[in-house]
Every structure is written in structure tokens, then in C-alpha cells.
Amino acid sequence: ASKPLKNRTRIRFYLGTAETLGRVVLLDREELKPGAVAYAQLELEHQAVAAKGDRFVIRSYSPMLTIGGGTVIDPLPKRKHKRFRQDVLVALATREKGTPEELLEQYLAGNRQLPEASDAAAGTGLTQTEVKEAAGNLSGNGKLKQIKNNGKVYLALKHTYLSWADEIVKLLHYYHQKYPLREGYPKEELRSRKFKQLNNKIFQLLLLEMEQDGLLRVTSRAVLLQSFEPGPGPEQQKIITKIKKILKDAAFLPPSWKELCRRVGFDETAGSELLQYLLRTGEMVKVTDDLYFSGEIMVTARERLSAYLREQGEITVGGLRDLLQTSRKYALPLLEYFDREKITRRVGDKRLPGRAME
Known part of the structure; x- marks a missing residue:
């Protein structure tokens, strides 16, 4: 060109047979003198297909005179570059x-x-x-x-990979201290909070790689520290012991969860963490939304019911009531629970052996 090219000059861009309009953004100066070379970013008004190393020509918008040419360095920049950086x-x-x-x-x-x-x-x-x-x-x-x-x-740079792991580990330390009874940090919650840029499949691969490297542990639903085991503190353990005794003594006539909390002097809302822990560990079994049995008692119920069905071939609500020495209030939901577990299958008013007994 016979005169300097100023920053943000509107130009005509030619690459192969394609032509489009755009502006030249000079990254290290306000104008480019004739014969000089500089890095620039071209802001085109329409898309152009280019590859690294492609040669191009630019001409002035009007009159249409050749300014010079250049080589494509980055055909897919992630953002507009800041000048004088x-x-x-x-x-x-x-x-x-x-x-x-x-x-x-x-x-x-x-x-x-x-x-x-x-x-x-x-x-x-x-x-x-x-x-x-x-x-x-x-x-x-x-x-x-x-x-x-x-x-x-x-692919990931090693320091990026380790910084991700460090970020997760710090979050897990805080989470385990706050929720010692929970299995770990829910995986999907962790992804949506810290790794939204990764789809679920890629995030799962990342976690499994970190687990193989001994940085953390992964379950089907949660992420946790290598050394972490969910469990109650001394005070919570006292409450659990009381709850287990009440449920064992009650056998097949258990109190509601609300009543259980009242008896052990525990707030029902705060007790939800404890309840989920007891259900996850199998120390309690949920039959309906407000009906829970001791895990040991449910094993006994299953054994008695299975033995009865093998001998008699069928059972009714009244039959289970008498077998477990309970009331219809508990016998009916228990049978419905065993239906779901395939121990029994309902035929009219009777229950026959289910698939799990075959």
C-alpha cells in the first residue's frame, strides 16, 4: 500500500475465490506503515472458511486498491483479542x-x-x-x-487436571464436615456447580480417571474423599442406638418417624439426614412414606413369610397379621412392600409366592 493502514480500517478480504467485507484490528499499533508487518485480527462481516497457513489478500473498501496480504495463523479464535497485550x-x-x-x-x-x-x-x-x-x-x-x-x-494439561482435582477435594472436605452422614457429594450437583462445560459422559470419565489416580472415590451417585466413610458422631450414635432399640422392641408394631423423633428428643426436620443414613445402611427399611421398620425385623418378616408360603402356598392380609402378631394397619402395607420386592404377587385377595422365591 502507498499509505499507512489505520486500525479498524474497513477492507475487502480475499481468500481463494471468496470475498467478504471486514475490519482490520491492529494488535500492537495504531497504524501499519507501508512494507511493515504486524499481527492483526480480522473482524469479518460474513463467515469465511480458512485453515492455518492459508494466504489471503486485503484491498481497500473504496476505491478498491490492494493494501497487502497475510497468512492465517488462527482460523478459529475463541474470542476477540485485546490490543497491546x-x-x-x-x-x-x-x-x-x-x-x-x-x-x-x-x-x-x-x-x-x-x-x-x-x-x-x-x-x-x-x-x-x-x-x-x-x-x-x-x-x-x-x-x-x-x-x-x-x-x-x-486431553488436558497436567496442571489443569490437578487443579480440577484439588478444587473437588477442597469441596469434598467442606461437604463431608457439613454432612458426615451422607454418602458423598452428588455427582450431578458437582458437575452443574463446577463443571458445566463438560457433558455428563466426559465428566464421568474425568472422575473415574481421578479415582484411578487415587485422588478421590466414586460411587454410582456420589463423589467422596479416599479416606472418607460416612458415619455418625458420638451424639448421633447415641440417638441411633435409641432408635434401633425402640424399633426392635416394637417389632411389627413400630411408631411413626415423627413419634420416633419425639421419643428420642430429636427434631424431625433435622432428623432427615439421620433417616437417610439409616435407610442407606439398611438399619431401617422404608415400607411407606411414614412407616419404617428395623432392618433386623424386616429380615425376620421375610423369613417367616417365605417359610409360610413354601408350606401353605398362599397368604392373606389376615394371615400375615396373625403370622407376625401385628395389626391390619401394618400387615397390609407390609404385603404391598413384599409385592414390590417380588416376594409375593397379588391374586385377588390373596398373595402367592413371587418371582424372588422361584
Whole structure:
């Protein structure tokens, strides 16, 4: 060009046979003198298909005179670059002239998506073979974490992976202190709170990798520290002992949960944590929304019912009432519970042996 190119000049952009309008954003100066070279970001008015290394030409909007040309360094920038930022200029220089390892490392440094190797190839302009080799070199140097699953490879910088793990561990420490009776931090809640950028499948892979590395433990529903075991403190254990004794003494005539809480001097709302713990550990069994039995008593009920059905072949509500020395109030929901558990199956007013007894 015969005159300087000023920042944000409107231009015509030519790449191959495509033409579109746009503006030139100079990243390290206010104007580019004739014959000079600089890094710039092109803000196009319409999409253009480009690959790293593609050559392009720009011409003035009006009159239509050739200004100069350039080379595509980053065809898929994640954001608009800030001007006069040394880190931006260094990053562009790396993308332009860096090694495959440097390009891959730079791409992953700003990526929290746990991308596949194929995504990294598209984002860096490298071939998949180059990404594979670079990933192997970075892994060997302790800089990269590769998570492999079903023939696919997901990539994260090692320090990013460890910072994620550290973030989770700190959250788990707090959660276990606050909820010592719970199995652990619910997985979906953890994902939605800290890892919204990851879909459920990728998040599960990340957790399993951390578990294999001994950083945490994973169950079907929760995440917990390696050393954590849910359990009551001394005061809670006293309450549990009282509850178990009341339920054992009551046998097949248990009080409601509300009545249980009243007897042991425990707030019903606060007791919900304790209730869930007792249900999860099997020390209590839920029959209906407000009817709970001792786990030991339910084992006895199942044994007596199974023996009766093997001998008699059928049972009624009244029959179970007499068998367990309870009342119809408890016998009916118990039979409905055993229906759900496939111990019995209802035929009219009678129960016959269910699938679980076959």
C-alpha cells in the first residue's frame, strides 16, 4: 500500500475465490506503515472458511486498491483479542512459529472442555498424527494428561487436571464436615456447580480417571474423599442406638418417624439426614412414606413369610397379621412392600409366592 493502514480500517478480504467485507484490528499499533508487518485480527462481516497457513489478500473498501496480504495463523479464535497485550502477541507468535508441542500446550492452556485429540487438531492446525506425537511427548514430560476411552483420547494439561482435582477435594472436605452422614457429594450437583462445560459422559470419565489416580472415590451417585466413610458422631450414635432399640422392641408394631423423633428428643426436620443414613445402611427399611421398620425385623418378616408360603402356598392380609402378631394397619402395607420386592404377587385377595422365591 502507498499509505499507512489505520486500525479498524474497513477492507475487502480475499481468500481463494471468496470475498467478504471486514475490519482490520491492529494488535500492537495504531497504524501499519507501508512494507511493515504486524499481527492483526480480522473482524469479518460474513463467515469465511480458512485453515492455518492459508494466504489471503486485503484491498481497500473504496476505491478498491490492494493494501497487502497475510497468512492465517488462527482460523478459529475463541474470542476477540485485546490490543497491546504482550501475552496475546506471544501467543500468536507461538501459533505462527511454535513446535507442535508448544501449539498443543497453548491450545489446551485456555481450554476447559477436555477436548478430544481430533478437536485439538482442528484448533491448532496440526494433523491428528502430529497431535498424537506431541501429546505423547508432553505426557512423557509430565505436562499432559491423556484420558482414553473406547478408542478416543481426551486431553488436558497436567496442571489443569490437578487443579480440577484439588478444587473437588477442597469441596469434598467442606461437604463431608457439613454432612458426615451422607454418602458423598452428588455427582450431578458437582458437575452443574463446577463443571458445566463438560457433558455428563466426559465428566464421568474425568472422575473415574481421578479415582484411578487415587485422588478421590466414586460411587454410582456420589463423589467422596479416599479416606472418607460416612458415619455418625458420638451424639448421633447415641440417638441411633435409641432408635434401633425402640424399633426392635416394637417389632411389627413400630411408631411413626415423627413419634420416633419425639421419643428420642430429636427434631424431625433435622432428623432427615439421620433417616437417610439409616435407610442407606439398611438399619431401617422404608415400607411407606411414614412407616419404617428395623432392618433386623424386616429380615425376620421375610423369613417367616417365605417359610409360610413354601408350606401353605398362599397368604392373606389376615394371615400375615396373625403370622407376625401385628395389626391390619401394618400387615397390609407390609404385603404391598413384599409385592414390590417380588416376594409375593397379588391374586385377588390373596398373595402367592413371587418371582424372588422361584
